[in-house]
Amino acid sequence: MQSSSELFPVALISAELRGDLTEDVYRLKPNNSPDQSVELALTRLGLLRAGTTRGLPVILLHGSFSNRRFWFSPKGIGLGAYLARAGFDVWIAEMRGHGLSPRNLTYARNRVADYARYDLPAIADFVIEQTGRVPHWLGHSLGGISLAAAVGGGYLDDGRAATLALFGSQVSQSHWALKIPPVEWVARSLLKHFGGVSGTRSMRGPEDEPAGLLIESLRWHGLFGRFGEKGRDWLAGLAEAHMPTLMVTAEGDRQDPPSACQALLERFGSENRVYLCLGPQSGFSTAFGHVQMLVSKAAQEEVYPLVSHWLQHQALPARQPSTVDTPLSQRSVSSS
Numbered sequence: 001m002q003s004s005s006e007l008f009p010v011a012l013i014s015a016e017l018r019g020d021l022t023e024d025v026y027r028l029k030p031n032n033s034p035d036q037s038v039e040l041a042l043t044r045l046g047l048l049r050a051g052t053t054r055g056l057p058v059i060l061l062h063g064s065f066s067n068r069r070f071w072f073s074p075k076g077i078g079l080g081a082y083l084a085r086a087g088f089d090v091w092i093a094e095m096r097g098h099g100l101s102p103r104n105l106t107y108a109r110n111r112v113a114d115y116a117r118y119d120l121p122a123i124a125d126f127v128i129e130q131t132g133r134v135p136h137w138l139g140h141s142l143g144g145i146s147l148a149a150a151v152g153g154g155y156l157d158d159g160r161a162a163t164l165a166l167f168g169s170q171v172s173q174s175h176w177a178l179k180i181p182p183v184e185w186v187a188r189s190l191l192k193h194f195g196g197v198s199g200t201r202s203m204r205g206p207e208d209e210p211a212g213l214l215i216e217s218l219r220w221h222g223l224f225g226r227f228g229e230k231g232r233d234w235l236a237g238l239a240e241a242h243m244p245t246l247m248v249t250a251e252g253d254r255q256d257p258p259s260a261c262q263a264l265l266e267r268f269g270s271e272n273r274v275y276l277c278l279g280p281q282s283g284f285s286t287a288f289g290h291v292q293m294l295v296s297k298a299a300q301e302e303v304y305p306l307v308s309h310w311l312q313h314q315a316l317p318a319r320q321p322s323t324v325d326t327p328l329s330q331r332s333v334s335s336s
Contacts, residue, residue, distance in 0.1 A: 007125055008032075013041075013100070019076045021084055022046040025100060030122035033114060034106075040119055041100035042126070043068050043092040045084040054089035056162075056311060057131045059123060063141030063168075064213075065197075065205030067099030068092040070140065070295065079138075079294055082304045088311065089131055093123050095146075098207045108195045109212040112142070113229045116149035116156075124160035134162045136311050140294055141256065144169025148264060149227070151241045152234030158243045163314055165246040165307065168253055168290050170260035171220060171227045171235070235267050244272035244314040248303070251279025252287035272314060278303065 004010040004026060014025035024044045046054060060080055062070045071080035071092050084090045096110050096119065097103040104110070127135045137156075139147045144166030150156040151164065197214060199205040220227050228234040247265035249258035258277045265273055278288040286298050293299060309317050 005126055005129055007129055008122070010126065017048060018074070020048050021076055021081060022048050023072075026126075027100070028122060028126055030118065032122055033118035035104050037105040038096055038119070039102055039104070040096065040123065041068070041094040042123060043072070043094075043100075045072060045080055045090040045092065047084055047087070052087075054131070055087040057089040057091060057127050057133050057135040058083055058311060059091045059093060059127060059135045059137050061093055061120075061137065061139035061143030061146060062095070062098070063139075063143050064209050065199035065202075065207050066140075067207055068094050069099070069206070077300075079299075079304055079307065082300065083308060083311075086308050088308075091123075091127055091135070093120075095119065097210065108210050110210045111212045111216045112146050112149050113153075113216065115146045116153050116234075120146065120150045121155050121160060124156060128160070134159065136163045136165070137161050138165040138167070138307070139169060140167045141169055141290065145171060148238065149234050151243075151268075152228070152237035153232055154237055154240070157241075161243050163244045163246070163311070164241075165248065165310060166261070166264070167248045167293055168250065168256040168261065169247070170256045170264050172260045172263050238267040239269040241268050242270050244274075245270050246274045246276070246310050246316075248293060249275075249277045250288035250290065250293045251277060251281060252289040253293070255290045274310070274316060276306070276316060 004012055008031055009029040011027050012024060013027050014023070016023045022045065026042045026044065028040045028042055030038065030040070046052070060071045062068065070078070072078045080090050080092050094101040095115055097107045124135060137147055139145070147156070147164055147166060148169065148171070151161065194211070196208050196210040197204070199207045199209065226233060226235065245265065245268045247261055249256070249261040251258065262275055265275055276282070278284050278293055280287060284302055288296070288299065293303060306316055309315075
């Protein structure tokens with residue numbers, strides 16, 4: 001196929017107008033992993049206005065059981081649409097087998113390690129090629145964990161990531177039962193048998209998740225588990241990360257509680273690490289939940305402007321409670 005890149009085969013598979021926005025969908029075939037069938041969909045949003053120049057490139061990563069629609073609905077609502085209208089050059093990635101990214105041959109064995117080692121670097125290189133600028137990255141839940149893995153593994157450095165913003169992402173909170181080897185073995189066997197978990201049947205979201213990814217998570221949280229892969233400790237590697245990093249949590253998030261998210265942020269070596277917990281204790285209108293922190297009317301009004309400010313200044317507005325002398329659970333780990 002005719003490629004839109006000098007790096008590897010890339011096809012523009014869709015070019016649409018969505019109200020005041022343009023939506024171009026690329027399909028990347030990096031050919032950089034053992035499974036040569038991997039193809040990744042990458043959506044670029046822009047503002048349909050004469051004379052408009054694209055601003056800072058921002059790459060958005062969805063969480064588990066999700067796809068690009070988490071960031072940008074067909075009606076043009078979501079953080080992706082907001083940032084595009086604010087002048088940012090928005091790129092929305094979909095992981096293997098999610099959304100417009102087809103299932104690869106070894107889909108059932110896909111892992112975060114594959115996202116970190118192969119997929120995210122390829123996405124970064126393509127965006128840099130197209131824009132001439134180092135992109136900023138935003139990840140929700142598993143998207144943020146994948147970013148942490150890529151940075152901790154040394155696959156995304158400051159030449160591929162200008163800043164990081166993680167939303168509801170952690171790797172330390174787990175169920176005590178997973179520390180019991182027989183329980184982990186049974187769970188692993190069931191996942192291998194079924195090949196994964198259906199998002200619709202489990203009411204977790206519109207997409208499925210492969211067994212490999214879930215088994216990998218079991219290993220992280222097992223009795224002697226750690227966040228990493230053979231021969232590489234991702235948590236330890238985060239100490240070498242120096243790009244500005246924002247961690248956003250929510251008081252009402254029971255899946256990924258604020259304390260666990262804060263613990264992940266503290267592993268980053270950057271001098272500019274900012275922590276924000278969304279909830280009434282920090283002056284917000286509601287105790288946001290895991291999804292509501294980014295997908296809700298309140299998020300549109302209270303959270304989106306903060307994200308835009310962070311991307312432009314690598315800091316939160318001075319008027320925000322997180323930037324004054326409040327308890328650690330509500331303030332910056334380190335002010336910029």
